[in-house]
Amino acid sequence: xxxxxxxxxxxxxxxxxxxxxxxxxxxxxxxxxxxxxxxxxxxxxxxxxxxxxxxxxxxxxxxxxxxxxxxxxxxxxxxxxxxxxxxxxxxxxxxxxxxxxxxxxxxxxxxxxxxxxxxxxxxxxxxxxxxxxxxxxxxxxxxxxxxxxxxxxxxxxxxxxxxxxxxxxxxxxxxxxxxxxxxxxxxxxxxxxxxxxxxxxxxxxxxxxxxxxxxxxxxxxxxxx
Amino acid sequence: xxxxxxxxxxxxxxxxxxxxxxxxxxxxxxxxxxxxxxxxxxxxxxxxxxxxxxxxxxxxxxxxxxxxxxxxxxxxxxxxxxxxxxxxxxxxxxxxxxxxxxxxxxxxxxxxxxxxxxxxxxxxxxxxxxxxxxxxxxxxxxxxxxxxxxxxxxxxxxxxxxxxxxxxxxxxxxxxxxxxxxxxxxxxxxxxxxxxxxxxxxxxxxxxxxxxxxxxxxxxxxxxxxxxxxxxxxxxxxxxxxxxxxxxxxxxxxxxxxxxxxxxxxxxxxxxxxxxxxxxxxxxxxxxxxxxxxxxxxxxxxxxxxxxxxxxxxxxxxxxxxxxxxxxxxxxxxxxxxxxxxxxxxxxxxxxxxxxxxxxxxxxxxxxxxxxxxxxxxxxxxxxxxxxxxxxxxxxxxxxxxxxxxxxxxxxxxxxxxxxxxxxxxxxxxxxxxxxxxxxxxx
Numbered sequence: 001x002x003x004x005x006x007x008x009x010x011x012x013x014x015x016x017x018x019x020x021x022x023x024x025x026x027x028x029x030x031x032x033x034x035x036x037x038x039x040x041x042x043x044x045x046x047x048x049x050x051x052x053x054x055x056x057x058x059x060x061x062x063x064x065x066x067x068x069x070x071x072x073x074x075x076x077x078x079x080x081x082x083x084x085x086x087x088x089x090x091x092x093x094x095x096x097x098x099x100x101x102x103x104x105x106x107x108x109x110x111x112x113x114x115x116x117x118x119x120x121x122x123x124x125x126x127x128x129x130x131x132x133x134x135x136x137x138x139x140x141x142x143x144x145x146x147x148x149x150x151x152x153x154x155x156x157x158x159x160x161x162x163x164x165x166x167x168x169x170x171x172x173x174x175x176x177x178x179x180x181x182x183x184x185x186x187x188x189x190x191x192x193x194x195x196x197x198x199x200x201x202x203x204x205x206x207x208x209x210x211x212x213x214x215x216x217x218x219x220x221x222x223x224x225x
Numbered sequence: 226x227x228x229x230x231x232x233x234x235x236x237x238x239x240x241x242x243x244x245x246x247x248x249x250x251x252x253x254x255x256x257x258x259x260x261x262x263x264x265x266x267x268x269x270x271x272x273x274x275x276x277x278x279x280x281x282x283x284x285x286x287x288x289x290x291x292x293x294x295x296x297x298x299x300x301x302x303x304x305x306x307x308x309x310x311x312x313x314x315x316x317x318x319x320x321x322x323x324x325x326x327x328x329x330x331x332x333x334x335x336x337x338x339x340x341x342x343x344x345x346x347x348x349x350x351x352x353x354x355x356x357x358x359x360x361x362x363x364x365x366x367x368x369x370x371x372x373x374x375x376x377x378x379x380x381x382x383x384x385x386x387x388x389x390x391x392x393x394x395x396x397x398x399x400x401x402x403x404x405x406x407x408x409x410x411x412x413x414x415x416x417x418x419x420x421x422x423x424x425x426x427x428x429x430x431x432x433x434x435x436x437x438x439x440x441x442x443x444x445x446x447x448x449x450x451x452x453x454x455x456x457x458x459x460x461x462x463x464x465x466x467x468x469x470x471x472x473x474x475x476x477x478x479x480x481x482x483x484x485x486x487x488x489x490x491x492x493x494x495x496x497x498x499x500x501x502x503x504x505x506x507x508x509x510x511x512x513x514x515x516x517x518x519x520x521x522x523x524x525x526x527x528x529x530x531x532x533x534x535x536x537x538x539x540x541x542x543x544x545x546x547x548x549x550x551x552x553x554x555x556x557x558x559x560x561x562x563x564x565x566x567x568x569x570x571x572x573x574x575x576x577x578x579x580x581x582x583x584x585x586x587x588x589x590x591x592x593x594x595x596x597x598x599x600x601x602x603x604x605x606x607x608x609x610x611x612x613x614x615x616x617x618x619x620x621x622x623x624x625x626x627x628x629x630x631x632x633x634x635x636x637x638x639x640x641x642x643x644x645x646x647x648x649x650x651x652x653x654x655x656x657x658x659x660x661x662x663x664x665x666x667x668x
Binding site for chain 1: 316318320322323324326327330331339356357370371372378380381382385411412413414438439440441450452456457458460508509515517518519524527531532534535536537538539541543554580584585586587588589590618622629630636637641644648654667668
């Protein structure tokens, strides 16, 4: 709020010549709310909207869920897209399997083979699943589903119960598979202008592959595998 | 007053009668019958307007004939209260690739780059990416919450937000999956489907630094989480250095309110960074001391290398260029002089130069950059080429202001393998056949 108090204090400081150069810095540090627009967010409002979960467990709510409880919930809400055992349906994501496939020609990036942190599973199920009714599950249901999907990937045993203490301790198989500092640019191309190559060979062409939807006329609905 | 109207009607009727003299007899009869004398002057415009298509069907519109649209009245000023493109441009639309995603709810559309001029993408043609479909948000009911490691957490209405000082900047947005279908080979024979996950607009909004100053950031605040209000509650972690640099909370796109597909009523614009960081339908900004490792920054939008390790937080879209004419949708019309035209951009700043090759990269010529050339914006280039009718391999190569030279596909594959999916900014090759047709090929 841009109160009269603050502005008059600023004005007095300015006129008496106290630390003129430092004033703008001090002003920003102290006068959060220079414009004073909007409403202060209350603790209850923040808690209701603050849904994110971090790998260290920050944000995880009270509650718990077991692998066994998760199985039933999974069958009801998840299996129609992700398959009975997390094997995926159509182009909906696989949740399990894919161990050791990351170097293969067709890597399968699943919770077990790829995801570095278990917290992300709780977070994403809670914020975005089930696909057709996001944020409709209770915290206990989300814990149970998290436990079940981890179990589908052999990351936790069948008697695992997920809660805010146990979940951050789950070590994911591919946690160390990531580099979090951008190594790019990793390619240094030289700006050659003349005689840059001996010969040029076309290795592949998209012509006649019949994968391209139509680029004129109505939208192409039928071109599905 | 009435007398004046009558005189006006008579004058208009006389002109219309003279006009009807020039019509074939059957057209003339219909013309006169259609309420010319019964409904007065106001109807004359309508009758004349309704006539023109019939005229057009009967005669050529080319010289020496006078086109029907010249000899009739057009539609009035608010016949389209919100303008729409000419019906003759009906093919210029966003398109999708049905086999790419499980459904259209969580999917992507492609901008028709082959038909676009200049560097600004019209709002209705800006590519879309939805993770849980496009929500319909009432701006009166929408709120932006800013909290976390701040002195004064706040909730802003859209009215509140627009009271802050605002800025405008022209920036491209590119999905890091743009061209990602082509790592293992040439698949899609189309500029639109190969490169159409990039668009560019003038964004207007409030600097994130203004908002963070307003809430008073605590010194330990090193990261920012941005969250959307869509059914995916889409989130990304953004380091504070970038957040305070050039990120804005945008409410307008090319002079009008954001399109719904682009995050109405507000979205983040994170210049030069991969599209998914520009969180749409923005509802929450949280300041924290660590990244959140959300689904989109771990299981998605990370780059899998050939050795099985993956690179995360590869936010910047590195320099890229593509020839937009000719292209598979825009074949050459015949031998002789043609303008090779294209677009170039860099997430690290301005485009410094673009080179074009017509022999698959053996020899290169520097193209002309078309103004304006702006940081983290699309930039046009062109090169005049006298096509002799022989097969050719066209390529373009951008150099950005950091000195980075766009890599070849072979170089990129050599470094990353073929499982990377994202951030494929390799040189594109178009194969020109003797008949002028154009195909997407890889060397």
